[in-house]
């Protein structure tokens with residue numbers, strides 16, 4: 322089930338006492354036209370519909386992953402036009418989110434620079450989710466002939482900012498998109514366990530291999 326609600330809604334972050342149900346708030350950031358809505362819709366519905374309009378939304382969705390009930394909210398943001406760079410990530414967004422997906426298009430170098438700025442803004446933030454799990458995603462991988470940003474550049478940016486990295490195609494690959502969201506949910510779970518002091522060796526290995534191991538979501 323997918324429910325669309327307004328970004329102003331106050332979704333709480335909860336996990337029940339027996340750890341069986343998890344709630345996670347996921348924020349998608351990035352320049353305009355990079356495929357934030359396409360990735361969100363692909364994940365939620367398995368479909369690529371081509372045109373998405375300029376709507377900012379939070380989608381609520383429940384799923385069972387590895388036998389565990391996950392309830393998550395996905396904030397598909399709009400890159401603000403005519404605003405200063407510093408306003409492209411707000412404290413409200415950071416306070417709300419448990420994990421962030423930063424999207425650029427591999428065909429658009431300026432969108433990669435937006436991600437570079439946004440990841441710095443998040444990491445420098447003292448409030449909210451400055452240290453939250455972040456996945457950097459190079460989307461539109463199907464458009465190889467128009468590539469303007471190499472996979473290596475994306476991976477290096479991720480390594481230097483303590484993020485995970487994937488290249489995807491929302492247009493052509495559902496499973497690659499699924500992998501990105503599942504990975505972020507795992508990282509959120511690990512981050513919570515770390516806070517509580519209950520992280521296992523699996524979580525540590527996952528954090529390391531997310532950066533050094535897998536580079537593509539296909």
Ligand SMILES: Nc1nc2c(ncn2[C@@H]2O[C@H](COP(=O)(O)OP(=O)(O)OP(=O)(O)O)[C@@H](O)[C@H]2O)c(=O)[nH]1
Nearest residue numbers: 353354355356357358359371373375461490491492
């Ligand atoms: N070839 C290709 N096109 C894509 C892909 N993902 C998205 N697009 C196209 O890119 C355009 C922008 O996609 P959106 O999902 O609306 O991008 P957005 O980042 O949400 O854009 P804003 O709403 O302006 O912030 C649309 O025409 C999509 O069909 C992809 O993986 N490959």
